[in-house]
Amino acid sequence: MKDYRPVVYAAFCVLLLLAPFFLNAYWVDVLNNVGLYAILGLSLNIILGHAGLFHMGHAAFYAMGAYTTAIINTTYQIPVLWLMPISGLVAGVLALVIARPIIHLRGDYLLIVTIGLVEITRIALVNNIFGITGGSNGIFGISRPEIFGFRIRRPEHFFFLIWGFAAVTVFLFHRLENSRFGRALNYLREDETAAEGSGINTAHYKLIAFVVGAVWAGMAGNIFAAKMTIIAPESFNFWESVILFMIVLLGGRGSIPGVILGAFLIAGLPELFRQFASARMLIFGAIMIAMMIFRTEGILPPRPRRYPAPASGGGEGAS
Amino acid sequence: MDFFLQQLTNGLAVGSIYALIALGYTMVYGVLKLINFAHGDLFAIGAYLGLTLLTAFGLTRFLGPLGVVIVLALMVMGLVAVVGAVLERVAYRPLRQAHRLSAVVSAMGASIFFQNALMLIYGARYKVYPHDILPKNVVSLLGVEVPLVRLLVLLTSVLMMVALYLFIQKTRIGTAIRAAAIDQRAAKLMGINVDRVIMIVFLIGPALGGAAGLMVGLYYGQINFTMGWMYGLKAFTAAILGGIGNIPGAMVGGLLLGVIEAMGAAYLSIAWKDAITFIVLIAILIVRPTGLLGERVAEKV
Numbered sequence: 001m002k003d004y005r006p007v008v009y010a011a012f013c014v015l016l017l018l019a020p021f022f023l024n025a026y027w028v029d030v031l032n033n034v035g036l037y038a039i040l041g042l043s044l045n046i047i048l049g050h051a052g053l054f055h056m057g058h059a060a061f062y063a064m065g066a067y068t069t070a071i072i073n074t075t076y077q078i079p080v081l082w083l084m085p086i087s088g089l090v091a092g093v094l095a096l097v098i099a100r101p102i103i104h105l106r107g108d109y110l111l112i113v114t115i116g117l118v119e120i121t122r123i124a125l126v127n128n129i130f131g132i133t134g135g136s137n138g139i140f141g142i143s144r145p146e147i148f149g150f151r152i153r154r155p156e157h158f159f160f161l162i163w164g165f166a167a168v169t170v171f172l173f174h175r176l177e178n179s180r181f182g183r184a185l186n187y188l189r190e191d192e193t194a195a196e197g198s199g200i201n202t203a204h205y206k207l208i209a210f211v212v213g214a215v216w217a218g219m220a221g222n223i224f225a226a227k228m229t230i231i232a233p234e235s236f237n238f239w240e241s242v243i244l245f246m247i248v249l250l251g252g253r254g255s256i257p258g259v260i261l262g263a264f265l266i267a268g269l270p271e272l273f274r275q276f277a278s279a280r281m282l283i284f285g286a287i288m289i290a291m292m293i294f295r296t297e298g299i300l301p302p303r304p305r306r307y308p309a310p311a312s313g314g315g316e317g318a319s
Numbered sequence: 320m321d322f323f324l325q326q327l328t329n330g331l332a333v334g335s336i337y338a339l340i341a342l343g344y345t346m347v348y349g350v351l352k353l354i355n356f357a358h359g360d361l362f363a364i365g366a367y368l369g370l371t372l373l374t375a376f377g378l379t380r381f382l383g384p385l386g387v388v389i390v391l392a393l394m395v396m397g398l399v400a401v402v403g404a405v406l407e408r409v410a411y412r413p414l415r416q417a418h419r420l421s422a423v424v425s426a427m428g429a430s431i432f433f434q435n436a437l438m439l440i441y442g443a444r445y446k447v448y449p450h451d452i453l454p455k456n457v458v459s460l461l462g463v464e465v466p467l468v469r470l471l472v473l474l475t476s477v478l479m480m481v482a483l484y485l486f487i488q489k490t491r492i493g494t495a496i497r498a499a500a501i502d503q504r505a506a507k508l509m510g511i512n513v514d515r516v517i518m519i520v521f522l523i524g525p526a527l528g529g530a531a532g533l534m535v536g537l538y539y540g541q542i543n544f545t546m547g548w549m550y551g552l553k554a555f556t557a558a559i560l561g562g563i564g565n566i567p568g569a570m571v572g573g574l575l576l577g578v579i580e581a582m583g584a585a586y587l588s589i590a591w592k593d594a595i596t597f598i599v600l601i602a603i604l605i606v607r608p609t610g611l612l613g614e615r616v617a618e619k620v
Binding site: 054101102104105106108109111112113115116117119120123124126127238242245246249250253278279281282284285286287288289292293296297298 | 348354409410420421424427430431432433436439548563590591597598600604610
């Protein structure tokens with residue numbers, strides 16, 4: 001069977017690039033949200049999809065990145081995009097500190113701890129911890145980002161910022177997936193004991209996966225803060241983490257195209273159902289069940305890894 | 320001392336409600352290794368059904384307060400059990416052979432479905448239970464005035480838990496449930512109808528959850544369609560705290576969680592109440608990674 005995937009991906013990219021020229025501001029904004037969810041989903045995919053860690057607290061790292069940007073920007077007037085690495089760094093360091101003692105927890109125990117993490121973060125933000133998070137009203141007046149003197153403010157402008165960042169993410173994470181690191185993560189996901197036995201330091205790799213995911217979520221938080229100019233704790237609640245969790249699982253664990261499709265479905269589908277008004281989430285829930293029943297591994301599960309058979313030896317080794 | 324005992328009884332009452340819901344999580348987990356995220360919403364359905372049945376038939380005209388509550392509880396438990404069994408048949412059984420995370424997404428879909436169904440049927444606003452059903456008496460306990468309702472909640476929950484414990488430990492069906500929880504395939508080979516066992520688990524768990532929903536309605540007087548999330552999360556926390564899959568663990572975890580929450584709110588800070596609960600949970604899990612009563616099992620994925 002001929003492999004049509006490159007054609008499909010190319011067509012998708014062209015369509016997406018042209019979209020802001022044909023759609024109105026509302027739909028471009030929907031696409032922007034989808035893009036942000038895609039970036040977040042891809043970052044969670046490293047942790048949940050590749051390392052197989054049940055992490056349902058990703059919104060916490062997203063919040064840390066967004067709040068780092070908001071606080072530094074409103075206090076010291078440092079341009080927003082310069083803060084992107086700092087936001088990532090803060091989220092990453094916090095992830096390292098938090099994950100170190102809990103990384104050995106198994107499956108569902110890790111799940112509830114990460115849920116706890118997102119709740120603790122939200123409550124800390126609501127209670128105006130250290131007096132810098134603005135309580136339940138949040139922080140407003142975050143400045144618009146600028147690139148070479150060009151001020152990004154309209155949805156179309158953000159479209160290119162967000163999807164540009166998403167493209168970079170896809171490229172880097174694709175490389176990561178096929179690296180020694182990515183293969184090690186998959187091994188420990190499939191069989192932790194065997195991975196440990198083959199000399200993979202599982203705790204170390206899990207921790208790195210956690211930190212990489214958190215850094216990326218922090219940077220996505222930076223873009224979110226720039227886009228909204230107002231952030232409040234309610235944007236980072238438990239439900240947000242659940243949405244990210246669903247994006248990865250619905251699309252296909254460990255599959256980049258799957259996660260992006262998942263972002264389109266979870267963030268975009270409820271918009272398409274607007275005509276059903278209040279029943280739209282009801283239909284959405286039913287569709288989620290149906291999709292999982294018909295595609296149990298997610299809609300676009302990753303293809304099994306393939307390696308060229310060794311050239312020497314001949315005979316049976318040929319594939 | 321007076322204040323302390325008030326908080327303690329309050330914590331135990333709330334905790335016993337958590338424990339009842341947690342039993343549903345832990346039983347399903349024990350047999351299927353599935354976190355039934357829709358379980359909290361089954362609890363909310365119980366609360367709403369209780370309200371509907373109470374007002375629809377005008378039960379209070381024929382029966383005394385005790386009779387009303389018993390009849391109501393039986394009807395609610397039966398109906399929610401049916402909803403739970405249907406849920407299992409439709410959303411979980413087709414995914415039995417799939418990776419366990421796939422069923423989690425299906426469960427979340429079911430949760431969204433139930434929550435929005437409740438909102439569409441009953442509206443998004445708070446609903447109020449009639450407040451003249453239960454007696455308003457206070458009982459003197461060690462010199463402290465404690466509302467009778469609070470003691471009744473605690474007592475009923477404990478009775479249900481004891482009944483469940485005896486059912487699981489002493490009856491043939493209970494033995495089958497335990498066998499299926501230990502090793503489904505071996506249980507099948509021993510002639511146990513595992514599909515039926517799972518169906519029974521999905522009848523008992525939601526029935527207890529529905530009863531908890533009714534209790535919350537009667538005890539607090541108001542209910543909301545999103546309450547399933549909040550109580551569900553707390554109960555799931557309780558199940559994990561006790562060691563998920565372990566039935567006495569869910570009871571201990573629920574009561575402990577209720578007391579921690581009440582004490583945290585009373586002596587530390589109300590605003591930080593939920594954060595305190597989670598911090599205690601994380602601290603306990605760092606020391607005991609499989610919960611208080613959880614067995615050490617090598618996880619096989």
